[in-house]
Amino acid sequence: xxxxxxxxxxxxxxxxxxxxxxxxxxxxxxxxxxxxxxxxxxxxxxxxxxxxxxxxxxxxxxxxxxxxxxxxxxxxxxxxxxxxxxxxxxxxxxxxxxxxxxxxxxxxxxxxxxxxxxxxxxxxxxxxxxxxxxxxxxxxxxxxxxxxxxxxxxxxxxxxxxxxxxxxxxxxxxxxxxxxxxxxxxxxxxxxxxxxxxxxxxxxxxxxxxxxxxxxxxxxxxxxxxxxxxxxxxxxxxxxxxxxxxxxxxxxxxxxxxxxxxxxxxxxxxxxxxxxxxxxxxxxxxxxxxxxxxxxxxxxxxxxxxxxxxxxxxxxxxxxxxxxxxxxxxxxxxxx
Numbered sequence: 001x002x003x004x005x006x007x008x009x010x011x012x013x014x015x016x017x018x019x020x021x022x023x024x025x026x027x028x029x030x031x032x033x034x035x036x037x038x039x040x041x042x043x044x045x046x047x048x049x050x051x052x053x054x055x056x057x058x059x060x061x062x063x064x065x066x067x068x069x070x071x072x073x074x075x076x077x078x079x080x081x082x083x084x085x086x087x088x089x090x091x092x093x094x095x096x097x098x099x100x101x102x103x104x105x106x107x108x109x110x111x112x113x114x115x116x117x118x119x120x121x122x123x124x125x126x127x128x129x130x131x132x133x134x135x136x137x138x139x140x141x142x143x144x145x146x147x148x149x150x151x152x153x154x155x156x157x158x159x160x161x162x163x164x165x166x167x168x169x170x171x172x173x174x175x176x177x178x179x180x181x182x183x184x185x186x187x188x189x190x191x192x193x194x195x196x197x198x199x200x201x202x203x204x205x206x207x208x209x210x211x212x213x214x215x216x217x218x219x220x221x222x223x224x225x226x227x228x229x230x231x232x233x234x235x236x237x238x239x240x241x242x243x244x245x246x247x248x249x250x251x252x253x254x255x256x257x258x259x260x261x262x263x264x265x266x267x268x269x270x271x272x273x274x275x276x277x278x279x280x281x282x283x284x285x286x287x288x289x290x291x292x293x294x295x296x297x298x299x300x301x302x303x304x305x306x307x308x309x310x311x312x313x314x315x316x317x318x319x320x321x322x323x324x325x326x327x328x329x330x331x332x333x334x335x336x
Contacts, residue, residue: 045300048330051282053314053321055275057211061198061255063221063262065191069164071097076183078159080175085188087172091163097188100159100181109152112145119145167192170264191264198228198255198268205234205250211272212236217255221268228257230272277314281322287332288312288320297326298333305333 078100085097123138171189181187198219202208215230232254240246255270262268288310289296295312298305310325326332 043300043305044334045331046284046287046334048281048283048322048326048328048332050279050328053275053277053280053282053316053319054273055314055316057208057270057272057274059200059202059207059253059270061200061253061268061270063196063260063264063266063268064199065167065170065193065264066195066197067165068167068170068189068191070186071161071164071188071190072184072186073100073158073161073181074183075158076181076185078181080177080179080181082177083172083175085169085172087169089169091167091169091190093163093166095163096160097163097169098161102156102159105152105156105159109149109156112149112152116142116145116149161187163190165190165192168264193264196260196262196264197231198257198260198270200253200255200270202251202253208251208253209234210274211253215272215274217257218271218273219255219257219260219268220271221260221262221266226257226259228255228260230254231256275314277321280313281326281328282319283322283326283332284334285315285318285320286334289335298335299326300331300333 080098081101082099083097084099085091085095091097119138119142123135123142126134126138129135167190169188170191171186173185173187175181175187200208211230211233213230213233213236217228217230219226219228230253232252234250234252237249237252240249255272283297287297289298294309296307296309299308308325311323313321313323315321
């Protein structure tokens with residue numbers, strides 16, 4: 001009986017153990033992590049291209065006359081009586097422009113002209129009479145009258161300003177009737193509109209310091225493109241003992257063109273090439289890499305990049321010329 005009881009007890013324990021195991025949750029199988037596809041690497045690339053590379057100066061110039069003359073009184077103290085022209089007027093050589101008050105000078109001049117004619121008549125009468133003393137006396141009278149007439153004529157001329165050349169009044173001083181005029185102070189400027197050139201005045205002399213005479217110039221005026229050349233730069237002007245003249249010339253650039261047809265005062269756009277290379281291989285400067293003395297680029301080769309040594313030439317602030325190492329159409333990786 002003890003043997004049977006022991007067997008029953010063992011059996012019970014086994015059943016209990018089995019039933020206890022059935023109450024525990026089954027352990028779940030581990031789920032493998034999803035396969036992550038690596039992100040495709042992207043490059044910022046550009047094609048090597050052929051084109052023009054240029055370093056140039058750009059500015060706005062003014063059309064001025066090559067031939068212009070300042071007009072002024074040589075004697076001061078007179079009072080302004082009349083102004084016969086305005087700025088922008090076209091005038092002819094000898095045309096009266098401005099005159100000062102003459103008081104009785106005009107009358108004295110006319111009377112002297114009459115006196116001169118009478119003295120000429122007296123001389124002719126003396127010559128007909130044949131009296132040598134009278135002839136000599138009348139000749140002296142005529143000379144005296146002539147000297148007085150010349151003096152009055154000079155005084156009269158000094159009160160009047162006339163145009164020295166055909167042209168256009170490009171400057172007229174701000175004057176008013178009755179104003180006392182000073183000697184050798186420019187009252188008008190007359191310019192010949194048939195002979196013109198372009199003048200650029202720089203704010204900073206350094207902007208035009210590197211420019212030289214005979215440099216080619218591209219000009220845009222009145223929506224037309226013409227060509228010209230530099231004829232005067234700060235470096236081509238002789239040094240002057242007048243400091244103001246030197247300071248003015250240091251900022252002055254003059255350009256000439258046979259095709260220039262602009263009106264005086266008209267504006268024109270200048271482009272002066274300092275360096276220029278055409279039909280050369282060009283890449284952005286951001287594509288060029290350096291290490292010590294080495295210059296190279298990264299060229300896209302399928303999905304990979306490879307380094308290629310290059311020889312560079314001219315460069316601007318944004319682009320660089322490639323003389324050797326690349327071909328047109330190569331794709332280079334920018335160094336961003």
